[in-house]
Amino acid sequence: MADFKDKVVYQIYPKSFQDSNGDGVGDLQGILERLDYLKELGVSYLWLTPVFPSPQKDNGYDVTDYCAIDPRFGIMEDMEKLIQESGKRGMGLMLDMVFNHTSTTHTWFQKALAGEKEYQDYYIFQEGSPQKAPTNWQSKFGGPSWEYVPSLGKWYLHLFDVTQADLNWDNPKVREELKKVVLFWKKKGIRGFRFDVVNLISKPKKFEDDQEGDGRRFYSDGPHVHEYLRELVRDTGIEDMVTVGEMSSTHLEDCIQYSTSNPEEKELSMCFNFHHLKVDYKGGDKWALMEPDRMALKRLFEDWQLGMQRGNGWNALFWCNHDQPRIVSRLGDEGRYWRESAKMLAAAIHLMRGTPYIYQGEEIGMTNPHFRQISQYRDVESLNYYRILLDRGKTKEEALSVLAARSRDNGRTPMQWSPEERGGFTKGTPWIEMADNCRAIHVKGQREDKDSIYSFYKELIRLRKEKPVISEGSIAFLEKENPDVLAYKRQLGEEELVVVNNLTGREVVMSVPVLKAGTGARYEKLLGNYEGCKADEGRMELRPYETVVLEKRGIRADAILPV
Ligand code: TEU
Numbered sequence: 274m275a276d277f278k279d280k281v282v283y284q285i286y287p288k289s290f291q292d293s294n295g296d297g298v299g300d301l302q303g304i305l306e307r308l309d310y311l312k313e314l315g316v317s318y319l320w321l322t323p324v325f326p327s328p329q330k331d332n333g334y335d336v337t338d339y340c341a342i343d344p345r346f347g348i349m350e351d352m353e354k355l356i357q358e359s360g361k362r363g364m365g366l367m368l369d370m371v372f373n374h375t376s377t378t379h380t381w382f383q384k385a386l387a388g389e390k391e392y393q394d395y396y397i398f399q400e401g402s403p404q405k406a407p408t409n410w411q412s413k414f415g416g417p418s419w420e421y422v423p424s425l426g427k428w429y430l431h432l433f434d435v436t437q438a439d440l441n442w443d444n445p446k447v448r449e450e451l452k453k454v455v456l457f458w459k460k461k462g463i464r465g466f467r468f469d470v471v472n473l474i475s476k477p478k479k480f481e482d483d484q485e486g487d488g489r490r491f492y493s494d495g496p497h498v499h500e501y502l503r504e505l506v507r508d509t510g511i512e513d514m515v516t517v518g519e520m521s522s523t524h525l526e527d528c529i530q531y532s533t534s535n536p537e538e539k540e541l542s543m544c545f546n547f548h549h550l551k552v553d554y555k556g557g558d559k560w561a562l563m564e565p566d567r568m569a570l571k572r573l574f575e576d577w578q579l580g581m582q583r584g585n586g587w588n589a590l591f592w593c594n595h596d597q598p599r600i601v602s603r604l605g606d607e608g609r610y611w612r613e614s615a616k617m618l619a620a621a622i623h624l625m626r627g628t629p630y631i632y633q634g635e636e637i638g639m640t641n642p643h644f645r646q647i648s649q650y651r652d653v654e655s656l657n658y659y660r661i662l663l664d665r666g667k668t669k670e671e672a673l674s675v676l677a678a679r680s681r682d683n684g685r686t687p688m689q690w691s692p693e694e695r696g697g698f699t700k701g702t703p704w705i706e707m708a709d710n711c712r713a714i715h716v717k718g719q720r721e722d723k724d725s726i727y728s729f730y731k732e733l734i735r736l737r738k739e740k741p742v743i744s745e746g747s748i749a750f751l752e753k754e755n756p757d758v759l760a761y762k763r764q765l766g767e768e769e770l771v772v773v774n775n776l777t778g779r780e781v782v783m784s785v786p787v788l789k790a791g792t793g794a795r796y797e798k799l800l801g802n803y804e805g806c807k808a809d810e811g812r813m814e815l816r817p818y819e820t821v822v823l824e825k826r827g828i829r830a831d832a833i834l835p836v
Contacts, residue, residue, distance in 0.1 A: 277515045277542050277628050278587075279744035280317035281734045282367065284632045286595045287324050287346055288332060289687045292699035299687070299698070301347035301355055310716065312362040314636060314727075315734035318515055319359060320367040320467050322595055324352070328378050330436045331653055332595075332685075334469060335376035339454040356462040365464025367515060372451050373470045374437040381450075382438050386422065395447050396438050397430040397476060398422075407480045410488025413521075415657040418488065432473060432492070434653055442474045442501050455509040465515030468541070472498055472520040472527065494520075494527040502531065502540040516541040517589050525577065529584030543587040543628055549573045550597060560658055560675055565604055567776050568756040575750050578626055578761075582748060588627030592618060593635045598683035602641040606778055610818045611638060614778070616729045616802040617820040621759055621774045623733040624822065626748045633688050636730040637719050641683040642708035645673065651705050655680040691717040732800065742768035757781045758815065769825035771796065775815035782814050788823075796823040 291303030301324065311319060323333035324346040333343070342349050359366050375382060384392035399407040399419075406419035407428055412435075419428040420435050430439045440447050455466065475495030483491065506512055518531055518541045528544040552569045555561035581588050592600035601607060605614030615638035623629045644650060647659055647669075655676055662672040677683075682705060689711045690697030696711040708714075719725035737743045746765035752758050757777045763770040771788075775781050788796060789811035798806045800822040807814040813821070 277318075279738050279741075280515075280628065281315070281623075281737060282318040282320055282515075282517075282589075282628060282630045283311055283314070283316040284320045284322070284594060284630055286322050286633055286685060288322075288704065289685055289698070290633055291688065291690070292701065292703075295699060295701040296345070297699050297701040297703045298345050300345065301342070301351035305351070305355055305358055308358055308362055308364070310720075311364065313720075314631075314731055315738070316364065316631065318365045318367050318465055320465075320517075320630070321369065323369045323371055327376055328436065330376070331434050332651075334371050335374075335378075335434065335437050336371050337376045337378045338380075339370075339451075340457045353461065360462065365515070366462075367465035367467055367517075368458055368463050369467045369469060370451075370455065371469040372440065372454075373473050374431065374433060374439045377436045377438050386425070388425065391446075393425075393427075394444050395441055395450075397441050398425070398427040399430075399480065400426065401428050408488060409482045410491075414654045415661050430476070432470075439476070440474070441476075443476075443497070448501065448504065452505060452508050455505065455511060459509065459511060459514070465517075465542075466511065468516065468518045470521050471502065471518040471541075472523050472531070474498060475501060489522050493522045494524055498527075499530055499538075499540060503538065506539055506541070512536070512539045514542075517543050517545060519545045521547065525580045526584070528577075528588075529581060529586040532581070532586040532588075534585055534587070543589045545589045545591065545630075546577065548577070550592075553603065559679055560662060562675060562678055570604075570776075571750075571753070571756065571759055574625070574759065575753070578748050579750075582626060588625070589630055590622045590625055590627040591630040591632070592622055593632035593684060594630070595632070595684050596681045597632075598679060599639055599641050600635065601638050602683070603678075604776070605818065607640045610778055611640075612724075612726060613802045613816075614818040615726045617774050617776075617818045619726070619730055619733060620772065620800065620802075620820040620822065621776075623737065624743060624763065624770065624772045625761070626746070626763070629733075629737070631730065632684065636727050637689065637714055637716055638726040639686075639689060639714060640708060640710060641677065642686045642706065644677060644680070644682070644706070647673065647676075649706055650676060650680060650682050652681045652685070655682055687711075689715040691715050729802065736800070740768070740770075741765055742770055746770070751785065751787075752783050755781075755783060758783050760785075762787065767825075767827075769794075770799070771823040771825075773813060773815065773819075773821045773823075775817065775819045778817045780814065780816055782812065784811055785813050786811055788813070795826045797826050798822070799824040 287299050290299040291307050292299050293302035326337040326341050326343045327333045327335050356366050381392050381395045401407050403421050410418040412418040413433050421428050431437050472494050475498040476492045523546050531540045532543050553563050553565040555563035600618050601615045686708045687698035687703050692712045696707050719727035742763050742765040746763040749762045751760040759774045802820050803816050806821050
C-alpha cells in the first residue's frame with residue numbers, strides 16, 4: 274500500500290512557479306531552486322502539471338510526446354535531477370498523465386491524418402456528411418466536440434480543444450502504448466501519477482445525440498472505465514504508487530470503485546471530484562455568476578465524505594488548482610479578513626478524511642489577479658467563452674467581470690516569492706501578468722511570520738503527520754442544518770477532534786453538544802486563527818471566518834470546557 278494518508282501533495286504549475294533563465298516562463302531548474310522551500314513547508318509529494326513537448330494550446334494538456342521534456346521547461350537531465358534532489362529531501366515527484374487525448378501534433382494523429390488506418394483507430398473517427406456532426410455534443414471549452422477532416426471525409430471527437438483529439442481506449446494498441454509511457458516514467462523514479470480526466474476515457478459503443486445536455490452523461494464514468502484502469506494499473510505494477518484520478522462530472526459510486534483499497538480490484542489511490550466547486554455556478558453554468566450556496570457546499574462535503582467512508586474509498590481534498598479561481602477570492606475575503614479566511618478554508622479541507630492538495634500560492638493566500646482587459650488573458654477556454662458571452666448578448670464589461678471571477682487564468686498567475694518587481698518569479702517579462710497585489714502578498718513576508726497563512730499551512734501539514742486521528746480517523750458531521758458553519762468530528766479509538774469553521778464574515782453562535790458539561794469529556798484548543806476560543810456550556814461564539822480545532826483530552830468526572 275502506498276502511504277498517502279498522512280501526507281500532503283503540493284501542486285506545481287511549472288509555467289508559473291519559478292523562471293530560472295529570464296524568458297518569463299517557469300522551468301525545471303526553477304523548481305530545483307525552490308525545493309528547500311517545499312521541504313520546509315513539509316509536503317511529501319510534488320505533482321507537476323505537464324512538462325512534455327506541446328504546442329501549448331492548452332498549456333501542456335495537449336501533449337505531442339509523452340516521454341520527453343518540452344525545451345521551454347528544460348531537458349531530460351533536469352527532470353532526472355529533480356527526481357533525485359526531491360528524493361534527497363524526502364519528497365516524491367508525481368507526473369500528470371494526459372491519457373484521454375493527445376495533441377493533434379502527436380505523430381499518432383499526424384499519421385492518422387495522412388491516411389494510415391492503423392492510426393485512425395487510435396482516435397475516434399466517424400464517417401459522416403460534412404454538414405452534420407455525428408452527435409450534438411459540446412466541447413468543454415465551448416463549441417462542438419467534433420471536427421471534420423475533409424481529406425478523410427471523417428469527423429474526429431475532441432471533448433476539449435479542437436487540437437486535443439480523444440484517444441480510442443477500446444483499441445488494445447492504444448492501451449499498450451499508454452502503459453509504455455507509465456513504465457518509462459516509473460523507471461526514471463517517478464513516485465506517482467495524476468491522471469487527467471481519466472473518467473472520460475471510455476466512450477459509448479454507439480454515438481447518439483444528447484437531448485438533455487452536452488453529451489457528458491454518455492462518456493463520464495463510461496462503460497469500460499473501471500476495467501481499463503484496472504488493466505493499466507495491473508500491467509504497469511503501479512498499485513503501490515500514489516495515483517490520483519481527475520474525475521469530471523463523476524458519481525460517488527464510481528469514485529468508491531476507482532479508489533477502493535481492495536487489492537483485487539485496485540484502480541487508483543484517490544479521486545478528485547469537482548462538485549463542491551460548482552456551488553456558485555448559477556443553474557450549473559460556470560459562466561453565470563451567483564453567490565456561493567453554503568448549504569449546498571456542506572451537503573456535498575457530507576455526501577462525499579460519508580459516502581467514501583462507507584465504501585472505503587479515498588478523497589483527494591482540495592480547493593485550488595490550475596483550473597480554478599483562487600479560493601480566498603471565491604469563498605473567503607480578500608480584504609479585512611484575508612488572513613483569517615484563508616486559514617479557515619485551509620483547516621476546513623485539511624482536517625477532513627482524505628489526502629490534502631495545496632496548489633502553489635495557496636499557502637500564502639494568493640488571490641485572483643483582477644484582470645480588466647481581454648488582452649491580459651491567455652487561457653483558451655477564457656478566450657473562447659469571452660466570445661461566446663458576447664454572442665449571447667453580454668456587454669464587454671459584463672463578459673470581463675464574468676472572466677475576472679471564473680477564468681482559469683485566475684489560478685495561473687506567477688508565484689509571488691518576494692516584494693521585488695515581478696515577484697522574484699522572473700527577470701524577464703512573465704508570460705502572464707502578476708496579480709496586482711504581488712508586492713503585498715509573497716513568500717518572503719510570510720516565511721518568518723509565525724502568524725502567517727504560510728505558517729498555518731505548515732502547522733496543518735505537521736499535525737497530519739503527527740496525529741493518526743487526522744489521517745486515519747472516521748468523520749461525522751455536526752451542526753448539519755446551519756448554513757454558516759461547517760463542523761465535523763474526527764475519531765480514532767480514544768482520540769477525537771472537533772473542527773468548527775465559520776464560513777461567513779459575521780459573528781455566529783452555534784451549539785456544540787459534545788462540549789456540554791456532564792458528558793464527562795474535556796476538550797482543549799489545538800489550533801485556531803484567533804486568540805483563545807469563546808466557548809461556553811455546549812455553545813460557541815465564532816468570530817468572522819473563525820476556525821477552531823478542539824482536541825479531546827480524556828474523560829474527567831469534573832469535566833471542564835475548552836480554554
Ligand atoms: O481539466 C478537466 C476539466 O474538465 C476542467 O477542470 C476544465 O478546466 C473545466 O471543465 C473547464 O471549465 C483537465 C486539466 O486540469 C485542464 O487544465 C485541461 O485543460 C483539461 O483537463 C484537458 O486536458
